[in-house]
Amino acid sequence: MTEVKLLGVGGSSYSRRVEWALKVKGVKYEFVEEDLQNKSPLLLESNPVLKKIPVLIHNGKPIRESMIILEYIDEAFEGPSILPKDPYERAIARFWAKFLDGKCLDAVREALWSKFGGEQEKIKQEAYEMLKIVDNELKGKKFFGGNKIGFVDVAANYIPFWVEIVEEATGNVLITSEKFPNLCAWMDEYLSCSEVKENLPDRDFMLSFFKAKALAENVIS
DSSP, rough: OOOOEEEEEETTTHHHHHHHHHHHHHOEEEEEEOOOOOOHHHHHHHOOTTOOSEEEETTTTTESSSSHHHHHHHSSSSSSSSSOOOOHHHHHHHHHHHHIIIHHHHHHHHHHOOOOSSSHHHHHHHHHHHHHHHHTTTOOSTTTTBOOHHHHHHTTTTTTIIHHHHHHHHHHOOOTTTHHHHHHHHHHHHHSSHHHTTOOOOOOHHHHHHHHHHHTTOOOO
């Protein structure tokens, strides 16, 4: 009997990526909520190098890092494909996923949590540049890979839900339909999908969490 366990945090976009993939594939799994202030022995044993969530444990074997886990799930389980079948399209998907999960995410995170005044405008401009690249890539597309959600869309899952909540919590708005019309259209499409809506954390809880964080870090406008 196949045993699948996911160590994660319900409010984490990284954990939610993995849950989405497991549900798309129809894989039954046990979710283990981790306390990141008091990490479990199982998490530390399963990810001794990074000591981070998420970790997927499949038949006792741990797989780490959310995007690597997505590829593993795509290869290890039957069901709808997450990555394209064509080698070239698969390479392109990996490129955009790395950009969204790396350079773009870093710039957006820094801009959202930057303190008002000083270097903030410069930091926001760098985020705008990254988001404009994404906006241009989405021109004429419903989703990054075509007409259904795939690997790249899930790499960008932090934008439609988490970014919007942090914007509200801090008063620091990055994404508008005037600046990024294609990105905003994609966000609406993404959030309207049933498999996405069913796999989001409680919005009120997340807003309270980020408001408290913004207050503690003195980034509220």
